[in-house]
Amino acid sequence: MxxxxxxxxxxxxxxxxxxxxxxLTRLLGDIDAAEEAVQDAFAAALQHWPKTGIPPSPAAxxxxxxxxxxxxxxxxxxxxxxxxxxxxxxxxxxxxxNEEASVRDDCLRMIFTCCHPALSADAQVALTLxxxxxxxxxxxxxxxxxxxxxxxxxxxxxxxxxxDAAIPYRLPVADELPQRLGAVLAVVYLVFNExxxxxxxxxxxxxELCDEALRLAGALAELLPDEPEVIGLRALLLLIDSRRLARxxxxxxxxxxxxxxxTLWNARQIATGHDLVRRCLAWNRPGPYQIQAAIQAVHADAxxxxxxxxxxxxxxYDQLLALAPTPVVAMNRAVAVAELRxxxxxxxxxDALPPTGxxxxxAIRAELLRRDGQSEAARAAYDEALARVGNDxxxxxxxxxxxxx
Amino acid sequence: xxxxxxxIFHPDGPPPPAPVLDKIMRDVAQVRSDMQTAGVxxxxxxxxxxxxxxxxxxRDGQLLxxxxxxxxxxxxLGGFTIIEAPDLDAALAWGRRLALAVTLPVxxxxxxxxxxx
Numbered sequence: 001m002x003x004x005x006x007x008x009x010x011x012x013x014x015x016x017x018x019x020x021x022x023x024l025t026r027l028l029g030d031i032d033a034a035e036e037a038v039q040d041a042f043a044a045a046l047q048h049w050p051k052t053g054i055p056p057s058p059a060a061x062x063x064x065x066x067x068x069x070x071x072x073x074x075x076x077x078x079x080x081x082x083x084x085x086x087x088x089x090x091x092x093x094x095x096x097x098n099e100e101a102s103v104r105d106d107c108l109r110m111i112f113t114c115c116h117p118a119l120s121a122d123a124q125v126a127l128t129l130x131x132x133x134x135x136x137x138x139x140x141x142x143x144x145x146x147x148x149x150x151x152x153x154x155x156x157x158x159x160x161x162x163x164d165a166a167i168p169y170r171l172p173v174a175d176e177l178p179q180r181l182g183a184v185l186a187v188v189y190l191v192f193n194e195x196x197x198x199x200x201x202x203x204x205x206x207x208e209l210c211d212e213a214l215r216l217a218g219a220l221a222e223l224l225p226d227e228p229e230v231i232g233l234r235a236l237l238l239l240i241d242s243r244r245l246a247r248x249x250x251x252x253x254x255x256x257x258x259x260x261x262x263t264l265w266n267a268r269q270i271a272t273g274h275d276l277v278r279r280c281l282a283w284n285r286p287g288p289y290q291i292q293a294a295i296q297a298v299h300a301d302a303x304x305x306x307x308x309x310x311x312x313x314x315x316x317y318d319q320l321l322a323l324a325p326t327p328v329v330a331m332n333r334a335v336a337v338a339e340l341r342x343x344x345x346x347x348x349x350x351d352a353l354p355p356t357g358x359x360x361x362x363a364i365r366a367e368l369l370r371r372d373g374q375s376e377a378a379r380a381a382y383d384e385a386l387a388r389v390g391n392d393x394x395x396x397x398x399x400x401x402x403x404x405x
Numbered sequence: 406x407x408x409x410x411x412x413i414f415h416p417d418g419p420p421p422p423a424p425v426l427d428k429i430m431r432d433v434a435q436v437r438s439d440m441q442t443a444g445v446x447x448x449x450x451x452x453x454x455x456x457x458x459x460x461x462x463x464r465d466g467q468l469l470x471x472x473x474x475x476x477x478x479x480x481x482l483g484g485f486t487i488i489e490a491p492d493l494d495a496a497l498a499w500g501r502r503l504a505l506a507v508t509l510p511v512x513x514x515x516x517x518x519x520x521x522x
Contacts, residue, residue: 118493167493168492
C-alpha cells in the first residue's frame with residue numbers, strides 16, 4: 001500500500017491542482033466552482049486515501065470525485081446564476097479523463113484565459129501563478145510583496161471579471177495565436193525576471209520564482225513543442241538561470257558576469273539550453289526570445305570572460321533591435337558595443353535613450369563612465385541609480401561601487 | 406448569449422471638421438449595419454452634449470434637480486451600442502471595429518446576467 005499521510009496527500013494535490021482545476025473548469029463552466037470542487041475532493045482524499053492508499057491515477061480520482069461533489073452540491077442547493085447558465089455542463093457525460101491530449105488542451109485553455117489581454121498584467125501574473133503554477137494564494141502574495149488578504153481580493157476580482165465579462169475558456173485560433181502567445185510568454189518571463197532580479201526586497205535572487213518560471217516554461221514547451229518562441233523562451237530562462245549559483249557570493253553580494261566562477265555554472269542547464277537554441281536555429285523563424293537565448297548561449301560558450309565573442313553578441317543584438325526596438329534592448333546592445341569598441345562608443349547610445357523607471361540604465365552608465373575614467377560623472381550616475389534601485393542587495397552593491405571610485 | 410455595452414468616449418470640446426466627421430458617420434453606419442446583419446445589434450444611440458444633462462439627486466429626504474452632467478471630466482459618454490455576443494472575445498471583435506470607425510476610445514462592459522425569478 002502506498003504511503004498516504006496527510007503530507008503525501010498534500011503533495012499530490014499540489015502537483016495535480018492546476019491540471020485538475022483546468023479540466024473541471026471546462027466541465028463546470030466556472031473557475032471558482034472548479035477550485036471549490038478540488039478543495040472538496042481534497043477533504044474526501046484525506047478521509048479515504050489513508051485507508052486505500054494513493055490511487056494509481058490521482059488526477060483522474062480527483063477529477064471524478066470533484067465532479068461528483070460539484071453535481072451533489074448543485075443538487076443540494078441550486079445557488080447563484082452560474083449553474084442556471086450552464087446546467088448541461090454539470091450533467092455532461094464524463095469526459096475522457098485519462099486522455100492526455102484532453103488534459104493538455106484544458107491546461108492550455110487555462111493559460112490563455114489567465115493571460116487574456118482584457119486582464120491587467122498584474123492580474124495575469126497572479127492568476128497564472130495560482131491556476132497554472134498551482135501556487136497557494138499565500139505564495140502568490142509573497143511573490144508580489146502584498147498581504148495574503150490583498151492577493152486573495154485581487155484574485156477574486158480577476159476571476160470575477162473572467163466570469164462576468166465571459167472571457168472564453170478556449171484555445172486561440174491560428175491567426176490570433178502569435179499575439180495571445182506573446183502575452184503568455186511575457187507573463188512567464190516577468191515571473192522569471194522577478195526571481196532573477198527582484199525589484200524589491202532583500203534577496204538578490206528569489207530562487208522559488210525562477211524555479212516556477214522554469215516549470216511554466218517547461219510546461220509550455222511540452223504543450224506547444226513546435227512554437228519557436230516557446231522553445232526560445234525556455235532556452236533563454238535555462239541559460240540565464242544556469243548562472244544562478246555564480247551570481248551571488250558567500251556574503252550574498254552580486255558577482256558581475258565577468259567576475260563569475262564559471263565552474264559554478266550549471267552545465268546540464270547549459271547543455272539543454274544549447275540544444276534548444278540549435279532547434280530554434282533549424283526552424284529559421286527567429287523571434288525576440290530565440291535571439292536573446294542565442295546571446296545567452298554565446299556567453300555560456302565562453303571559457304573565460306575575456307574570450308567572450310562580443311562580435312557575435314553585437315550581431316545578435318542588432319538583429320534583436322530590428323525585431324524588438326525597445327529601450328531595454330538598445331541599452332543591452334550598448335553594453336556589447338562598449339565591450340567591442342570601448343565605453344566612449346557606447347555612452348552616446350545610452351544618452352540617447354529615454355529615462356527608465358528602474359535603476360539599470362543609470363547603473364550601466366555609471367560603470368561605463370568609471371571605465372572611461374570620468375569619476376565625477378560616474379558618481380552622479382551611481383547616485384541616480386541608487387535613487388531608483390528597489391532591491392537591498394543591489395543597493396549595497398551600487399554603494400560599494402560608488403565608494404570604490 | 407451575453408449582452409455588452411459598448412460606450413464611446415468623446416473628448417470635451419468641438420467636434421472634428423465636417424469632412425472628418427462625415428467619414429466617421431459613414432464608417433459607424435457601416436459597422437452598425439454589419440452588426441444588424443450578424444444579428445448581434447440590440448440598440449444604439451448618440452447622446453447630446455453633457456451641457457444638456459440634468460441630474461436628480463436625493464438629499465435630506467428631498468429630490469433635488471441640478472443642471473449639468475453627473476461627473477465633470479476631460480471625456481464624456483458620447484454614445485453607445487448594445488450588442489449580444491457569446492463571449493468577451495466576440496464582443497471585443499465588434500468593439501474593435503467600432504473603435505476604428507469612431508476613432509475614439511470604446512469601453513466594452515458586460516451587463517449583469519438577469520437573475521431567474
